[in-house]
Amino acid sequence: MTLKDQLDKIRQERKEDIKDVVDLKKLDSLRVELLGKKGPITQALRGMRDLPADERPSFGQFANSVRDELQSAIETRRDELKKDMLNKQLEHEKIDVTLPGKPVAQGQPHVIQQIIDQIEDLFIGMGYQVLSGPEVEEDKYNFEMMNLPKDHPARDMQDTFYITKEILMRTQTSPMQARTLEKHDFSQGPLKMISPGVVYRRDTDDPTHSHQFHQVEGIVIDKHITMADLKGTLELVAHELFGDRFDIRLRPSYFPFTEPSVEADITCFNCGGKGCAVCKYTGWIEVLGAGMVHPNVLEMAGVDAEVYGGFAFGLGPDRFAMLKYGVDDIRNFYLNDIRFLTQFSKKG
Numbered sequence: 001m002t003l004k005d006q007l008d009k010i011r012q013e014r015k016e017d018i019k020d021v022v023d024l025k026k027l028d029s030l031r032v033e034l035l036g037k038k039g040p041i042t043q044a045l046r047g048m049r050d051l052p053a054d055e056r057p058s059f060g061q062f063a064n065s066v067r068d069e070l071q072s073a074i075e076t077r078r079d080e081l082k083k084d085m086l087n088k089q090l091e092h093e094k095i096d097v098t099l100p101g102k103p104v105a106q107g108q109p110h111v112i113q114q115i116i117d118q119i120e121d122l123f124i125g126m127g128y129q130v131l132s133g134p135e136v137e138e139d140k141y142n143f144e145m146m147n148l149p150k151d152h153p154a155r156d157m158q159d160t161f162y163i164t165k166e167i168l169m170r171t172q173t174s175p176m177q178a179r180t181l182e183k184h185d186f187s188q189g190p191l192k193m194i195s196p197g198v199v200y201r202r203d204t205d206d207p208t209h210s211h212q213f214h215q216v217e218g219i220v221i222d223k224h225i226t227m228a229d230l231k232g233t234l235e236l237v238a239h240e241l242f243g244d245r246f247d248i249r250l251r252p253s254y255f256p257f258t259e260p261s262v263e264a265d266i267t268c269f270n271c272g273g274k275g276c277a278v279c280k281y282t283g284w285i286e287v288l289g290a291g292m293v294h295p296n297v298l299e300m301a302g303v304d305a306e307v308y309g310g311f312a313f314g315l316g317p318d319r320f321a322m323l324k325y326g327v328d329d330i331r332n333f334y335l336n337d338i339r340f341l342t343q344f345s346k347k348g
């Protein structure tokens with residue numbers, strides 16, 4: 001068999017081999033085997049020197065054409081294999097539009113927001129405005145206009161985060177009372193407002209303290225407002241939020257911005273007033289602070305305290321939620337653990 005015949009045999013046989021290869025790796029090793037330095041074509045070209053001189057050019061041409069033919073067969077096969085792979089992948093990843101969809105979980109307001117919404121609805125029904133104020137507040141509104149001058153000892157109980165000496169994270173939502181009192185035009189009617197929102201204290205977090213919590217503060221200023229109005233309002237709040245069997249009682253207390261000041265207790269949720277460990281066997285649980293607005297607060301906001309007066313109160317939705325749902329650690333409200341939060345359905 002001549003060198004040329006040998007080469008022609010390789011051409012025919014190996015072209016079939018190339019067509020039979022089913023993966024790219026094997027195709028590549030076949031390419032090296034056929035067209036590489038140790039491959040049959042290179043070998044044949046080396047053997048060319050043994051041929052008579054006049055046969056060499058045509059043999060050289062033939063050898064080159066075999067190499068080109070095998071090379072293009074390899075490339076064609078490579079394209080086919082790549083296309084197959086892509087088709088298989090597409091088939092695998094195909095979306096079946098007839099399959100049923102996965103249900104989308106429906107969210108709900110945070111349990112604290114649910115309580116705030118309930119409180120807002122109640123007060124809007126009594127003709128109050130709902131106003132929210134800045135959480136980054138001036139010392140002037142947060143403390144001074146609330147009758148807490150710079151050297152006042154009660155400031156220690158409300159230590160907060162300071163941005164500058166005069167700007168701080170508000171410790172209460174009552175600065176909004178001062179801001180509103182300053183602007184209110186009493187010739188247009190009484191001032192009745194609540195201000196819900198987040199407040200901050202420099203407290204170390206524990207089961208009953210959080211450096212961030214919520215408050216709803218309210219104020220009513222008009223002529224002839226008495227403590228009976230305050231008590232009536234608080235009773236209504238207790239009945240609406242917790243139920244008719246809940247009573248309130250007022251105990252004397254002290255706040256710099258009210259005089260007289262009271263703490264309001266509500267019938268114990270746990271024992272209904274009989275006495276238990278939750279209420280420390282008193283039958284009552286403290287829920288909010290209130291009082292008649294201090295004349296200094298009115299005068300500092302430019303309101304004539306000889307003519308106008310009223311009451312203010314502040315309650316904590318976090319504490320309400322803890323009492324209402326028996327949550328024993330306030331930090332649960334701020335961890336955003338969905339397993340905790342989804343326990344409070346919208347209707348509570």
Ligand SMILES: [Zn+2]
Nearest residue numbers: 268271276279
């Ligand atoms: Zn009790």
